[in-house]
Amino acid sequence: MASTGEPPSFNITPFELSESASTLISRMNKSINDLALSVSPEQASFENTILPFANIENEIKGKVQYMALFQAVSPDPEMRKASSTAVSIVDKAYLGLFQDRSLFALVHAVQSTCLQDTIDAEDRKYLKRLHSLFWNNGIGLEGSASERFNTISDRLMELQVSFMENLGSDPGRIWKTEDELAGLAQQELDDLVSNGILLKRSRINMVLSRCHNSDTRKDIFLRGQNTFPENASLLEETLILRDEAARLLGFSSFAAQKGGEKIFSSPESIRRMLDELADYLRPIARKELKELRYLKNSSDGSFFLWDFDYYHDLLLRERYEVDHELISEYFPALFTTGKMLVVFEAIFGLSIQEIKDLPQERTWHPEVQVFRVEDAETSQLLGFLYVDIFHRAGKYSHAANFNIYPVGSSIS
Known part of the structure; x- marks a missing residue:
């Protein structure tokens, strides 16, 4: 490569x-x-x-x-x-x-x-x-x-x-009015009212964190939990077949089969670790939930799953003066990416230069940025870095890092 x-x-x-x-x-x-x-x-x-x-x-x-x-x-x-x-x-x-x-x-x-x-x-x-x-x-x-x-x-x-x-595939959209989406920034509001709320994690989280309307949050949350319903039966069948295959090989379960390849060598050791974590974290979680309930201040003391992101964001802004929406204005995507690469250059001894005006066939989409990565001392080419950070239909919608080719693939 x-x-x-x-x-x-x-x-x-x-x-x-x-x-x-x-x-x-x-x-x-x-x-x-x-x-x-x-x-x-x-x-x-x-x-x-x-x-x-x-x-x-x-x-x-x-x-x-x-x-x-x-x-x-x-x-x-x-x-x-x-x-x-x-x-x-x-x-x-x-x-x-x-x-x-x-x-x-x-x-x-x-x-x-x-x-x-x-x-x-x-x-x-x-x-x-x-x-x-x-x-x-x-x-x-x-x-x-x-x-x-x-x-x-x-x-x-x-x-x-x-x-x-x-x-x-397309997960579907939900359409809401401006009043139903009150609380979101105007730019986001205009986009969601005009184009609908695509049921992808980034859009769902945006609404759950900032929308004042509890009914809207509930609707978005429940719809978001039920995207790609056809996958439920596929997952169920997968779990059953994995278990059967593991038992044919002499293991007690699929988890037991895979345990030998992990730091935690058995399901029991994993369960013990999780139980210990739960014992430690449960009092902390109860204390934090109490704070969120106080912020909500509902007459019946109710607190739902679709309330968590909204009141957690409110807690950060009111108590700790941390406003992620405001902070994001200081970090525009392309500018921030460039500055991050400068940091990588300094830490790893690299030279990273964007390749401009590449022929169309050298990327999979016009928005993709391509960078040439070299050893700063020897100028030896180490590989190419592709940055594709903006949402589009059909694209994997969460944070991801995909290898395309290994730089070296021969062992001698």
Whole structure:
């Protein structure tokens, strides 16, 4: 990526994206077959088996990141759908590697014979992760259990694609009058009255924080909690299938299966931590809720979920003189982004320069800013940074950081 000196092109059609996914899968399968044919379990070592596999993995992940970007940022719904589908078929093919018994024989041989003191901690961690991926993808299952596990895996991929496609669709709007939205800044008020309140988190939070009308806040809150209702059944099925797959592998639950990869190694340890946190935080929460109730000063002492943001914002402004709306006027988006990059330059020894007048195909939308990032001392190109901060239809609506290509993807 960095060696080309030019930002990549984003001028790609849904068909071309699908073709890229198929090509990547073909290359992956060929590389894996070549590896399996070139080494026997008796000859397998970290250098001739695990390192080549790591390079294959890096190529897959480097390419699939580019494919996945479009489902989050493309203005074209067909492109977003093609992106989700492309990622799904690559993921399915990738997970299929971990059901290849000849490949597992090589990795298992290295795991069994590799002297731990001959490889460093990072290599040991990678080898352990690689070996466990085979077990977690059903390599130890036989007969009907294996068939059922594979069926579940395929269905989980389908559910993931459908879930993500739904999130990229229009969540709907609510229309309110100026009186119903009293309390919002005039610029925001004019926009919401004219264009409706898009049921995305940023818009919902804006209304919940500043709108004086409790009925409006209630309506917005409840509607916001019920966007993409079709995803509820997809999530329910996903949870059931994950649990079944984990039990086929011999775990008591999906959480128990995943626990081995985390700092907290079991659901019980997580539950203990959460209980301890709850015991500590509950008195603090009660005290703060009492303050918010006092601000509301309702005759019946009621305090609802749609009240919290409004009275919390009011508490910040009245007691602590913190007005986020006023503060934001001192930090216009583009100016602030530029100053943040100056800070990064100083901290990390970088040179970050915006690339102006790029050809249209070098970004996915005209509003995207592109920056060239170099080592300040050596002028070596490190990569490109894309800044795409403004809302638009179909775009991922919350804070996010997406990798597009890794700067370096070869391990030697």
